[in-house]
Amino acid sequence: MASLGELERAVMDRLWSAGGSVSAGDLRDGLADRGLALTTVHTVLTRLEQKGFVVHDDARPRRFRPRATREEHAAELMHEVLGQAGDRQAVLARFVGGVDAEEARLLRELLAGGPPA
Numbered sequence: 001m002a003s004l005g006e007l008e009r010a011v012m013d014r015l016w017s018a019g020g021s022v023s024a025g026d027l028r029d030g031l032a033d034r035g036l037a038l039t040t041v042h043t044v045l046t047r048l049e050q051k052g053f054v055v056h057d058d059a060r061p062r063r064f065r066p067r068a069t070r071e072e073h074a075a076e077l078m079h080e081v082l083g084q085a086g087d088r089q090a091v092l093a094r095f096v097g098g099v100d101a102e103e104a105r106l107l108r109e110l111l112a113g114g115p116p117a
Contacts, residue, residue, distance in 0.1 A: 015064065016070040024042050
């Protein structure tokens with residue numbers, strides 16, 4: 001999976017938070033503190049689309065939405081990192097050793113096939 005630059009991550013955070021399709025103008029307005037030009041937002045969206053992170057509709061103006069949820073993206077990253085590990089058991093052991101008690105309880109529940117609480 002392609003990685004995200006700092007500005008790309010900021011745009012994706014806005015898209016994930018939006019809960020629906022967003023125009024480039026709305027994204028620019030939501031990132032007003034950065035002083036971005038609309039062309040810059042369009043360039044970032046084009047790159048994100050090429051990387052497979054966003055899709056757009058054919059309306060005018062175009063509206064963009066994430067291809068996957070934030071949670072799906074995080075899970076995909078975790079699978080990618082695990083797949084690159086030389087010693088998967090060691091990576092999983094390190095990960096599990098770093099979770100708090102509530103996360104450990106949730107992991108046990110999920111592994112047992114129960115619903116997340």
